[in-house]
Amino acid sequence: MAKLMIGPPHYELMLHPLIKKNYGKWLYHEHVKPGVIKHVSETGDVLFTVRAAIPKIVSVDFVRSLCDIADKYCDGYIKFTSRHAAEFLVVNEEKVDELIKELESLGLPVGGTGKSFKPLIHTIGWNHCHTAIVDAPGLAKAISDTLFEYYKRNDLPAKLKIAIACCLNMCGAVHCSDIAIVGIHRTPPTVDDEIVSKFCELPTLVASCPTYAIKPKILPDKRRSVEVTAERCMGCGNCYTVCPGMKIMNPKYDGLAIFVGGKVSNAKSPPMYSRLVIPYLPINPPRFPEVTEAVKKIVDTWIKYAKPDERIGEWIERIGWEKFFKLTGIPFSDKLIDDFIFSVPTFRTTTQFKY
Amino acid sequence: MLHIYYIFLDQSLSNKRSTTIMIVMSEELPETPLLNELEKGPWPGFVQEYKKMARRNELAKRMLKQLELSYKEKITHWKHGGAVTVKGYGAGVIARYSDVPEIGPPSAHTLRVAQPAAWFYSTKYLRNLCDVWEKYGSGLMNLHGSTGDIILLGISTENYQQCFDELTEVGFDLGGSGSDIRSLSCCAGPALCEWSCIDTLDIYHELTKAFQEDIHRPRFPYKFKIKISGCPNDCVAAIARADLSIIGTWKDNIQIDQEAVREYVKSGLDINYIIQNCPTKCMSWDGNELHINDSECTRCMYCINKMPKALRPGKEKGAVLLIGGKATILQTAFLSWVIVPFMKLEKPYTNLIELIRKILDWWDENAKTRERVGELIYRVGMSKFLKAVGLPPVPQMVYKPRNNPYVFWSPEELGGEK
Numbered sequence: 001m002a003k004l005m006i007g008p009p010h011y012e013l014m015l016h017p018l019i020k021k022n023y024g025k026w027l028y029h030e031h032v033k034p035g036v037i038k039h040v041s042e043t044g045d046v047l048f049t050v051r052a053a054i055p056k057i058v059s060v061d062f063v064r065s066l067c068d069i070a071d072k073y074c075d076g077y078i079k080f081t082s083r084h085a086a087e088f089l090v091v092n093e094e095k096v097d098e099l100i101k102e103l104e105s106l107g108l109p110v111g112g113t114g115k116s117f118k119p120l121i122h123t124i125g126w127n128h129c130h131t132a133i134v135d136a137p138g139l140a141k142a143i144s145d146t147l148f149e150y151y152k153r154n155d156l157p158a159k160l161k162i163a164i165a166c167c168l169n170m171c172g173a174v175h176c177s178d179i180a181i182v183g184i185h186r187t188p189p190t191v192d193d194e195i196v197s198k199f200c201e202l203p204t205l206v207a208s209c210p211t212y213a214i215k216p217k218i219l220p221d222k223r224r225s226v227e228v229t230a231e232r233c234m235g236c237g238n239c240y241t242v243c244p245g246m247k248i249m250n251p252k253y254d255g256l257a258i259f260v261g262g263k264v265s266n267a268k269s270p271p272m273y274s275r276l277v278i279p280y281l282p283i284n285p286p287r288f289p290e291v292t293e294a295v296k297k298i299v300d301t302w303i304k305y306a307k308p309d310e311r312i313g314e315w316i317e318r319i320g321w322e323k324f325f326k327l328t329g330i331p332f333s334d335k336l337i338d339d340f341i342f343s344v345p346t347f348r349t350t351t352q353f354k355y
Numbered sequence: 356m357l358h359i360y361y362i363f364l365d366q367s368l369s370n371k372r373s374t375t376i377m378i379v380m381s382e383e384l385p386e387t388p389l390l391n392e393l394e395k396g397p398w399p400g401f402v403q404e405y406k407k408m409a410r411r412n413e414l415a416k417r418m419l420k421q422l423e424l425s426y427k428e429k430i431t432h433w434k435h436g437g438a439v440t441v442k443g444y445g446a447g448v449i450a451r452y453s454d455v456p457e458i459g460p461p462s463a464h465t466l467r468v469a470q471p472a473a474w475f476y477s478t479k480y481l482r483n484l485c486d487v488w489e490k491y492g493s494g495l496m497n498l499h500g501s502t503g504d505i506i507l508l509g510i511s512t513e514n515y516q517q518c519f520d521e522l523t524e525v526g527f528d529l530g531g532s533g534s535d536i537r538s539l540s541c542c543a544g545p546a547l548c549e550w551s552c553i554d555t556l557d558i559y560h561e562l563t564k565a566f567q568e569d570i571h572r573p574r575f576p577y578k579f580k581i582k583i584s585g586c587p588n589d590c591v592a593a594i595a596r597a598d599l600s601i602i603g604t605w606k607d608n609i610q611i612d613q614e615a616v617r618e619y620v621k622s623g624l625d626i627n628y629i630i631q632n633c634p635t636k637c638m639s640w641d642g643n644e645l646h647i648n649d650s651e652c653t654r655c656m657y658c659i660n661k662m663p664k665a666l667r668p669g670k671e672k673g674a675v676l677l678i679g680g681k682a683t684i685l686q687t688a689f690l691s692w693v694i695v696p697f698m699k700l701e702k703p704y705t706n707l708i709e710l711i712r713k714i715l716d717w718w719d720e721n722a723k724t725r726e727r728v729g730e731l732i733y734r735v736g737m738s739k740f741l742k743a744v745g746l747p748p749v750p751q752m753v754y755k756p757r758n759n760p761y762v763f764w765s766p767e768e769l770g771g772e773k
Contacts, residue, residue, distance in 0.1 A: 001520065002441065002442070002443070002519055002520040002522075002523040002524075003523040003524075004443045004444070004523075004571070005528070005567040005568070005571060006523060006526070006528045007469060007528050007560075007563050007564050007567055008469040008470055008471045008472070008527070008528060008560070008563060009471050009480060009526045009527065010471070010560060011471050011472035011473065011475060011546075011556045011557075011559075011560055013471070013477060013480070013526075014471045014472075014475040014476050014477050014480065015475055015546060019475075019546050019547065023545050023546055024545035024551075024554070026545070026547065026548060026549035027549055028549055028663045028664045028667075029548070029549065029663055030663065030664070039547060039549075047547075049547070053398065053399055054399055054498065055399045055400055055401040055403075055404055056401055056497060057401035057404055057405070057495055057496070057497060057508065058401070058404050058495070058496060058497070058498060059404040059405075059407045059408045059415075059494050059495055059496075060408075060485040060486075060488055060489045060494045060496070061407050061408075061494075062404055062407070063481055063484075063485050063496070063498070064482060064485055066481075067478035067481050067482055067485075070478050071478055076477055076478045076479065077475070077476070077477055077478070078475075078476050078478060078481070079473070079474050079475045079476065079543070079547075080474035080476075080498050080499060081474070081543075082474075082540070082542060082590050082591045082592070084497075084498065084499060086498075107399050108399055109397060109398070109399070121501070123501060124497070124500075124506075124508075125431075126422055126425035126426070126430075126431045126432070126433075127401075127418070127422055127508070128418075128433065128451060128463070128465060128508050128509070129431060129433060130431060130433040130434055130435050130436065130451075131431075132431045132433075135422075135425065135426065137401050138390075138393050138426070141393050141396065141398055141400055141401065142393070142396075144396075144398035145395075145396030145397060145398045148396070148397045148398055151398075165682075168683060168684055169682070169684050170682035170683050170684065170688075171501050171502075171682070172501045173501065173592065173595055173596040173682045174682070175595060175682055175683055175688035176592065176594075176595035176688075176690065204724060204725075207723070207724070208685075208725070210685050210686065236683075236684060236685065238684060238685055241684075242725070244434070244435035249430055249431070251428065251429040251430045254429075262595075264589045264592040264593075264594055264595045265587070265588045265589055265656070266587035266588070266589065266654075266655045266656060267587070267588060267655050267656045267657040267660055268632060268634055268655060268657045269634065271589070271594050271595065271690050273688060273690070283429055285389060285426045285429065286389045286390065286392040286393050286426055287392055287393075308628070309632060309657075309661075340687060341686065341687060342687050
């Protein structure tokens with residue numbers, strides 16, 4: 001029998017002895033070069049972290065090879081970052097370059113520290129999810145290839161965090177990223193009466209719709225189902241999450257939306273939401289050229305015009321949204337003006353704007 | 356080429372039943388012309404990882420074939436989940452069934468495994484995890500999932516219970532899923548970072564232990580996420596991604612090492628640019644010393660980030676607690692908002708655990724199905740929430756007071772009359 005409720009292994013079992021010794025005693029850190037950070041403790045101890053990108057989906061063979069490297073260079077300890085990179089903890093400075101060489105030779109690029117393109121965070125997509133509109137791992141790979149140069153540099157205006165959510169459930173919580181890509185529906189669900197009447201709890205289904213577009217209906221044979229008022233549907237997909245009979249997947253019309261300007265750090269400006277700038281792009285696997293091109297354009301415009309230390313959102317706040325659309329050449333449209341429940345505070349109630 | 360693999364499950368540490376499963380498979384890989392395109396380019400690719408496993412694992416091979424079909428048809432081939440759970444729990448396994456079982460795996464469930472604090476590992480533990488996972492599952496995984504767990508991708512209905520049993524033998528437990536407290540996450544904190552104002556790893560571990568029951572047995576209206584960041588840089592995005600965000604901060608003055616400031620200036624740092632960027636304009640440089648008017652400082656971390664050798668958070672450390680953060684579904688995205696501007700967090704964190712229990716009880720009693728705590732507060736008002744959990748209203752909770760007079764006065768506030 002399993003041991004229940006043991007929780008995760010205690011972190012003390014997982015810490016490198018040098019980290020244990022210097023726990024809470026770190027004095028400062030500095031960026032040595034892209035991917036390498038030097039941590040200095042008040043005890044005089046020094047530790048280098050070397051950051052390497054890894055694929056989102058890895059095999060046990062891959063994890064074992066990470067372990068082999070960690071055994072060889074890091075006394076058998078390794079960590080992963082909140083953006084899912086692997087981080088190697090090196091005590092001996094002389095080993096850093098050797099480690100980097102070995103990681104690069106295995107196809108694990110070192111970088112992503114400081115003012116760089118950070119490893120993209122994203123959801124699992126067609127690999128393993130029933131509500132995925134797009135395959136985020138594939139799209140992430142395509143975008144990361146496109147922005148690879150910026151992962152290896154640390155001289156961008158500020159850090160660049162990109163996230164992808166395969167659908168509007170946004171389990172990747174992309175709503176506060178510098179650039180966010182979200183899978184969207186543009187058509188209402190078609191109702192499969194057979195499934196709805198057999199498997200779905202109708203009050204929950206009706207209540208799941210934020211725009212009251214779903215109402216009960218009685219079928220000719222007296223079974224109960226629902227109908228959808230198409231013009232009220234904004235494609236959130238919440239009904240499909242609670243009932244598999246609400247067929248909302250529509251590869252012909254589903255697409256991708258791009259948001260920009262979010263951040264979570266409090267540094268300089270408070271955290272900000274990302275804002276919609278491109279309401280629809282087609283889903284074209286395996287390399288998603290329309291999306292990679294749009295992302296590259298936004299990133300390059302930001303790099304060209306932003307001042308040092310300006311995240312994308314801070315840059316746009318300074319220059320104004322009208323200038324953002326002008327500089328990037330992205331067309332503004334009615335789709336970008338909020339018509340959901342918190343719209344009014346986003347309307348401009350001043351005569352102040354720029355030309 | 357055909358190979359026959361015998362997997363002897365009776366060698367399992369936890370299950371003495373003698374079971375033999377025979378898997379017949381070919382080492383040849385399926386045709387995947389679309390996915391092959393994702394093997395190109397400098398960023399490490401995941402398709403290669405599938406192929407490694409697909410050569411020796413039938414389930415991984417079928418997952419690969421199904422994924423290629425999804426790339427061709429631009430649609431997912433996973434059906435809605437269903438009830439799958441290990442004995443004694445109600446959470447931690449996500450049911451996955453293929454809608455093309457003749458191509459994909461008939462069942463390929465996900466196991467969410469709770470990660471050690473801040474994702475630090477000894478390779479011994481990781482290797483044990485890999486051995487168990489290879490024995491029972493697809494051999495494919497995420498390090499890590501969006502919420503923070505180790506995600507083990509793809510295990511059959513026949514195997515998941517034994518896999519879980521053996522995972523616990525090597526020290527791992529499942530994480531959260533469904534309407535429960537989800538696995539928590541925290542930043543590297545004092546293990547690696549001098550800015551951390553709280554012991555994020557210990558808080559993570561102690562809260563996870565304290566709420567084991569609520570992580571494994573869903574009983575709430577919806578999910579509840581807790582994330583812990585050591586400083587206002589918020590490296591785990593607690594403010595955006597957690598219903599309860601715990602973010603380290605300090606109350607007293609920023610610690611300055613004037614000699615180190617001078618070193619920075621000498622080595623070419625444009626200190627006036629940093630001063631100009633300070634959001635509260637509370638800094639000045641007289642050519643020899645940096646002055647900070649700490650009573651105006653909002654502790655944003657910008658100057659500390661720029662000069663880590665010279666500036667550090669103060670000594671009176673604690674955390675800001677914020678509530679309500681969530682992604683867009685359903686009532687728009689929320690960033691968490693302040694409910695406690697400063698709380699000292701010291702072991703055994705009784706003050707924090709008691710407050711969380713009060714919040715959970717109030718939410719559990721009052722929320723509708725699938726209503727996150729932030730949405731509930733939005734529906735019924737902060738005033739009701741604060742009274743229910745016993746927190747005093749303070750100006751730090753708002754950017755500015757309301758601009759309407761529509762106030763709910765209680766009979767008690769009117770001397771018992773209304």
